[in-house]
Amino acid sequence: MAPPVPLSFSRQIGALSSIVLNSMIRKCLRDSNLKEALQLFDRNPASRDVVSWNLVMDGLIENHRLNQAQRLFDEMPHRDVASWNTILSGYHRARDQSRVYLLLRKMGRFGFFPNEYTISIVITAFLGSKFSSLVPQIHARVFHLGLGSSVFVASALMKGYANIRESTGLQRLFNELLMKDVSSWNTLISGCMEIGCIEDAERAFRTMPAKNSISWTSLLNGYIINGRIDKAQLVFETIQESERNVYLWTVMISGYVKDKKYEEALMFFISMVNSGAMPNHFTYSCTLSACALTSSLLLGQQVHVRVVKYGMPNSVVLLTSLVDMYAKCGDIVSASRVFQKMQNKNSVSWNSIIGGLARHGLGTRALEMFEQMIEEGTKPDQVSFVNVLYACGHVGLVREGEAYFKSMKVKYGIEAELKHYACMVDLYGKAGELDKAERLIKEMPIEPDVVVWGAFIGASAMHSTRKLSEFAVQGIERLKKDHPAVYSMFLKIHAEEGSWSEVTELKRMLGRKHVEKQKAGWTSYQKELSPAKKQYPMT
Incomplete structure (x- = not known):
């Protein structure tokens, strides 16, 4: 009879290998089952290797549990460069540039050298922040590590130099590249355009040996960010129709929206549809923005029908654009219906519906939605409080x-801006509590602008309070800015009180300062444009 197998050996037979454990964790994460992945990780401590730790840490970051990922990183018995890259990418996604900087320094102190992916994460994280000034130092570090020949690293550094508007460094880095592929040329074009060197970008576009769709997109987008939408359209028209893909169309539509040429954006969208090109959810989102800003409800409804018909993905951006469009076009019922059907909502989604309800006079309902937003875990931002106030x-x-x-x-750590103070002054003014409005203005930590003073003057006019309106006059004069609406309010207040000498003096002041009284406001513009009545046929 064979001797019994030792208990310790039986346990080893039942244990998972690191390769099997990692494969099971990957499958759970691919299936969006983080809970099961964590259970596998916890139940098999003897089978873990550094890959296991990295996989779970990445899964936590993907599920927005960065604090837990950081704790896991701190507990790791052994780390590799991938471990550092994973936690760096987490803070990059969280837009925490300070933590990225500290981790990069800590990485060096622990004896780890950054690789190509590390450099890309760090530079991308630093773009647009105070840390972008470190790009030349990172470039020197790249040279020291021998990573300068990497096209991947070079493209990241070129974006960094463009961000700090260093054209010399950008061009020198490109010239030093031994192997220049089409992505390198595209990065050069985008960088030159970002700096404002349009002629250099055009020269690079003409010189590059091969072009792809991104090349054309970079050129068009460059013209747009430099305020040359007309030039972008001329270039777009030179592209053969068969080569005009969804990205080129979307860049043009987005460009017209940014340039506040909303009707042109809508006409471009219609041309796109009639050409047979299939819009994506970004195209629809830009088009819906143009519909919202021109009150083109009919076209907005047609866009909505196409979204449903062609089964667009459940995009938060697209659905939020639909909510905003319906709200701004006057159909708050449809806006609420779309919002209620949204499976995922972000702060922009909530702000769209809260602002829409407030603009439609449904203030109580707007406040209820704000409280619901808090209950569901979405943190309010500055726009949220403008809508609420x-x-x-x-x-x-x-x-x-x-x-x-x-x-x-006190509760959310949000500093009040001018628009919040303007809302509060308007709130006090409508309620007749002008003393509170005056006190708030005097206690403001920032200089009131014409909107704040305008709200106060409007309240003074409503309650015929000349003394307080004179307090506002002094504030307006300190701004050294002239606004027709403000002077019109002053004229109204003095005329109602019969102070004709002040009326005469104000008119004389208007003449001296060349401040023209507006013939009409938004109403006349609406009559001229009348977007809601226009029909945009789509085949």
């Missing part, structure tokens, strides 16, 4: 407005 002003909820205004700093 506006809603309070519309329904006369002064005490509630004061509470929300105070909670901005």
Whole structure:
């Protein structure tokens, strides 16, 4: 009879190998089953290797659990460069440039050298921040590590030099590349355009040996960011119709929206559809923005029908654009219906529906939606509080407005800006509490602008309070800015009180300062444009 097998050997037979464990963790993460992946990781401590730790850490980051990923990183018995890259990418996604910088320094102190992926993460994270000034130092580090020949690293560095508007470094880096592929040329074109060197970008576009769709997109987008939408259109027209893909069409539509040429954007969208090109959700989102800003409800509805017909993905950006379009076009019922069907919502989604309800006079409902947003875990931002304070002003909820205004700093750490103060002044003014409005203006930590003073003057006109309006006059004069609406309010106040000498003096002042009274406001523009009545046929 064979001797019994030792218990310790039986345990070894039942244990998973590192390769099997990692394969199972990968499958769980691919299936979006983080919970099971964590259970596998916890139940098999003896089978873990550095890959296991990296996989779980990456899964936590993908599921927005960065703090837990950081704790896991700190507990790792052994790390490799991939471990550092994983946690760096997490803080890059969280837009925490300071932590990326500290981790990069810590990485060096622990004896790890950055690789190509590390350099790309760090530079991309630093773009547009105070740390972007470190790009030349990172370039020197890249040279020391012998990574300068990498096209991947060179492209990241070129973007960095473009971000700090260093054209010499950008061009020198490109010239030093031994192997220049089409992506390198595209990065050069985009970088030159970002700096504003349009002629250099055009020269590179003409010189490059081969072009792809991204080359054309970089050129068009470069013209747009430099305010040359007309030039972009001329170049677009030279592209053969068979080569005009969805990205080129979308760049043009987005460009016209950015340039506030909304009708041109809509006409471009219609031309795109009639050409047979299939829009994507970014195309639809840009088009819906143009519909919202021109009150083109009919076309917006047609876009919505196409979104449903062609089964667009459940995009938060696209659905939020639909909510915003319906709200701004006056159909708050449809806006609410789309919002309620959204499976995922972000702060922009909530702001769109809250702002829409407030603008439609449904202040109480807007405040209820704000509270629901908080309950569901979405943190409000500055736009959220502008909408909430506006809603309070519309329904006369002064005490509630004061509470929300105070909670901005105390509860959410959001500093009040001019638009928040303007809403509060308007709230006090509509409620007749002008003394509070005056006190708030005097206590403002920033200089009031014409919008804040305009809200105060409007309240003074509403309640015929000449003394307070004179307080506003002094504030407006300190700004050294002239605004037709403000002077019109002054004229109205003095005329109603019969102070004709002041009326004469104000008119004389208008003449001296060459401030022209506006013939009409938004109403006349609407009559001229009348977008809601226009029909845009789509085949």
